[in-house]
Amino acid sequence: DVKVTQSSRYLVKRTGEKVFLECVQDMDHENMFWYRQDPGLGLRLIYFSYDVKMKEKGDIPEGYSVSREKKERFSLILESASTNQTSMYLCASSFGALTGELFFGEGSRLTVL
Amino acid sequence: GENVEQHPSTLSVQEGDSAVIKCTYSDSASNYFPWYKQELGKRPQLIIDIRSNVGEKKDQRIAVTLNKTAKHFSLHITETQPEDSAVYFCAASRTGGGNKLTFGTGTQLKVEL
Numbered sequence: 001d002v003k004v005t006q007s008s009r010y011l012v013k014r015t016g017e018k019v020f021l022e023c024v025q026d027m028d029h030e031n032m033f034w035y036r037q038d039p040g041l042g043l044r045l046i047y048f049s050y051d052v053k054m055k056e057k058g059d060i061p062e063g064y065s066v067s068r069e070k071k072e073r074f075s076l077i078l079e080s081a082s083t084n085q086t087s088m089y090l091c092a093s094s095f096g097a098l099t100g101e102l103f104f105g106e107g108s109r110l111t112v113l
Numbered sequence: 114g115e116n117v118e119q120h121p122s123t124l125s126v127q128e129g130d131s132a133v134i135k136c137t138y139s140d141s142a143s144n145y146f147p148w149y150k151q152e153l154g155k156r157p158q159l160i161i162d163i164r165s166n167v168g169e170k171k172d173q174r175i176a177v178t179l180n181k182t183a184k185h186f187s188l189h190i191t192e193t194q195p196e197d198s199a200v201y202f203c204a205a206s207r208t209g210g211g212n213k214l215t216f217g218t219g220t221q222l223k224v225e226l
Contacts, residue, residue, distance in 0.1 A: 035216075040122070042202060042218035043157070059114065059215070090156070101147070102214065104156040 003027070006091050006105040013112050019078040021108050023091030029103075030096060032074035034058075034066065037088040037107070046089075049074055081112045115140040117205050119217025126193050127225055134220045136203035137185040143205040146179060146186045147214070151200045160201075161188070193224045 007022035025032065033048040045058030047066040055066050063085060067075045074093075078085055091105040116139040126132050138146075147162035163170045163177045163186065170177050174193075179186040190197055200221050204214040 033213075040218060042119070043204075043216040045213065045215070048213060058213075101159045101162075102149075102157075104158070106156050 004091055004093055004103050004105040006089075006108045008108050009106065011108060011110045013081050013110065015082060015112060017081050017112075019081050019110065019112075021076040021078075021089055021091075021110070023074045023076070023093075023105055024072050025074075025091075025093040025103070026072065027093065027095070027103070028071065029093035030071075031094045032068065033092040033094075033102065034064075034074065034076045035090045035092065036060065037090055043090065046076065078110075081110075083112050086110060086112045115143060115205055115207075115215040117203060117215050117217040119203050119220060121220060122218065123221045123223070125223045125225060128193060128195060130193055132188075132190045132193055132197070132222055132224075134188045134201055134203070134222070135185060136187070136205075136217050137183075138205040138215075139184065140205070140207065141184065142207045144208055145206050146177070147204050148177060148188050149202045149204065149216075151202065151219075153199070157202060190222075193222075195224050195226060198222060198224045 004025045034046040035043040044060050046064050049055045049068045065077045089108045092102040094100050094102050119136045144165035149157040150160045151157040161175050163179050174191045176189040200219045202219050203217040206214045
């Protein structure tokens with residue numbers, strides 16, 4: 001079974017803090033993604049990566065950055081957290097360059113006070 | 114970029130009835146259309162997908178239809194059961210997009226006894 005693990009299920013941070021969300025997958029997938037899930041807005045792509053040290057902006061990258069130093073790990077960084085970044089964050093991975101199944105982590109619920 | 118619209122946002126059916134969820138997309142180059150199911154508190158999981166060279170695909174009680182001319186696709190669930198209650202997301206992407214899925218806003222399906 002593919003396993004995508006997100007390091008924190010629940011986080012509470014204060015406005016202005018730097019926040020790291022970590023994601024690790026164990027299936028040697030090339031592609032990794034960070035989505036944000038909000039009620040009524042569905043899943044919106046923040047950043048994605050096709051390879052180590054490679055990253056591309058998704059649909060809502062503002063206020064976020066990412067890091068992929070190793071193939072299995074993809075980190076989402078909030079340089080200065082704001083209250084409008086309170087959300088559920090989902091990491092996902094997939095295999096190959098063509099379209100295929102996304103495997104999601106269980107999510108990290110971030111609250112910014 | 115791609116834009117996916119999904120309707121309805123909520124759907125309530127009686128057990129044993131059929132449920133239909135509809136999505137439209139904007140990018141005529143999109144050629145891969147998956148559907149994900151997210152049960153309460155759990156991660157989204159792929160339940161069925163269809164590619165643009167196929168008009169319909171079935172898997173037991175679930176079917177997806179695709180109309181490329183009209184740029185819309187639909188999920189059909191027959192003989193609904195309480196365990197079908199979940200949020201369903203449609204999505205679209207195109208070959209060469211590297212699994213970069215654009216999701217709809219989700220449909221909360223409730224199957225009542």
